[in-house]
Amino acid sequence: MYQVCKKSSVRQCFFIYMSFMLLLFTAACASNIVVSNQETLYQKAEKAYQSESYGRAIDLFQALQNEFPDTEYAKLALLRTADIAYSREELEEAARAYNDFINFNPDHPKAPYAFYQVGMTFYVTLETIDLDLEALRQALETFQEALARYPDNPPYTAKIIQRINDCKRRFAKREFYVGFYYYKQGKFHSAVGRFDYLLANYSGFIDDKVLYYLGLAHLNRGNIKDGHRILLILTKAFPESPYVAKARPWLDKDEGPGLPLMFMVRDYFWVKDYDIGDSYLTTSF
Numbered sequence: 001m002y003q004v005c006k007k008s009s010v011r012q013c014f015f016i017y018m019s020f021m022l023l024l025f026t027a028a029c030a031s032n033i034v035v036s037n038q039e040t041l042y043q044k045a046e047k048a049y050q051s052e053s054y055g056r057a058i059d060l061f062q063a064l065q066n067e068f069p070d071t072e073y074a075k076l077a078l079l080r081t082a083d084i085a086y087s088r089e090e091l092e093e094a095a096r097a098y099n100d101f102i103n104f105n106p107d108h109p110k111a112p113y114a115f116y117q118v119g120m121t122f123y124v125t126l127e128t129i130d131l132d133l134e135a136l137r138q139a140l141e142t143f144q145e146a147l148a149r150y151p152d153n154p155p156y157t158a159k160i161i162q163r164i165n166d167c168k169r170r171f172a173k174r175e176f177y178v179g180f181y182y183y184k185q186g187k188f189h190s191a192v193g194r195f196d197y198l199l200a201n202y203s204g205f206i207d208d209k210v211l212y213y214l215g216l217a218h219l220n221r222g223n224i225k226d227g228h229r230i231l232l233i234l235t236k237a238f239p240e241s242p243y244v245a246k247a248r249p250w251l252d253k254d255e256g257p258g259l260p261l262m263f264m265v266r267d268y269f270w271v272k273d274y275d276i277g278d279s280y281l282t283t284s285f
Contacts, residue, residue, distance in 0.1 A: 038064070038073045045077065054084045075105055079114060091121040112153040115146035116160055123163060126170060133174070140167035165205075172202035176210060183217055191217040208234060208241035219250060 045060030061077040061084075068074050082097030098114045098121070105111060122139035125132060143164045151157065179194030195214040199207065211234040219227035231247040238244065 038068050038071060041067070042073045042076065045080065049080055049084065052087075054088060058084055075101070075108060076110075078104075079110055082114070082117065086117060086121065091124070095121040112146065112150040112156045115142070115150065116156050116163075119143040119146060119160075119163060123167070136167060136170055136174075140164065140171070143167065168202050169205045172198055172205040172210075175202065176206060176213075179210075180213060183213055186220075188217045188221045192221070208238040208243045211237075212243040212247055215247065215250070 041060060041064045045057050045064060048054075048057035048060060058081060061080050064077045065074045078097065079101050082094050082101060085091075085094035085097055095118050098118045101108070101114045102111055102118070119139050119142035122135045122142065125135045126139065143160050147157065147160045147164065175194055175198040179191045179198065182188070182191035182194060192214060195210050195217065198210055199214070211230055215227045215230035215234065217227075218224075218230060221227075228251060231251055234241065234247055235244050235251070
């Protein structure tokens with residue numbers, strides 16, 4: 001009797017063990033099936049996106065987000081919906097989707113890309129000098145924030161810096177356009193104000209041109225001292241500029257003040273990332 005019971009117990013233990021192992025195997029298979037389904041669904045959606053079948057791609061990416069929320073594939077699907085809106089030139093919708101991705105996934109490897117794309121939703125609207133200044137301002141601020149938050153992201157850092165410089169260049173051209181308009185109208189005081197503002201905020205792009213007309217604006221106002229000083233700065237800071245030759249006749253009319261211009265240099269060039277050399281700062285003219 002004892003032997004029978006013992007054999008029965010062994011069989012029972014073996015059955016329990018096999019059932020447990022089967023359960024683990026089934027669970028593992030189910031997990032693999034879920035992952036496989038995520039991959040399959042994402043691959044189908046990505047294929048539709050790459051072939052520009054945006055309607056089908058949107059449906060598949062949204063289905064992926066609904067069926068598999070809080071997964072890596074769901075995050076990538078959200079980013080792709082933003083890309084689709086951007087490709088369709090639905091820029092406000094694209095900006096919202098990119099911002100959603102950034103807010104939900106600030107440390108994701110794709111976050112710098114999303115931030116860059118937010119800036120691009122404003123940047124692509126900039127076409128002429130009669131541009132939307134608000135869009136230009138938002139583009140510049142977004143790219144600057146992207147650089148501040150993700151300063152060491154090689155794929156996008158260079159692109160972001162390039163866009164920042166281009167936005168500043170556009171602002172510089174816009175300010176010069178307005179200042180030159182005042183200059184041509186004989187409103188030299190207003191022209192000086194615009195040119196001063198340009199050099200203080202957007203230096204490094206068309207400074208030689210701005211200095212030339214700023215100097216002439218002062219001269220036309222009868223402010224000979226400042227006019228000569230500014231034209232002298234032009235000749236020393238940009239000796240190869242074509243505007244130096246234009247400035248020479250104005251300087252030859254008078255020897256000028258012949259005073260140290262260190263304070264003038266600091267007034268006009270004491271701007272971050274603008275370096276004209278220490279030797280120039282201590283030069284007397």
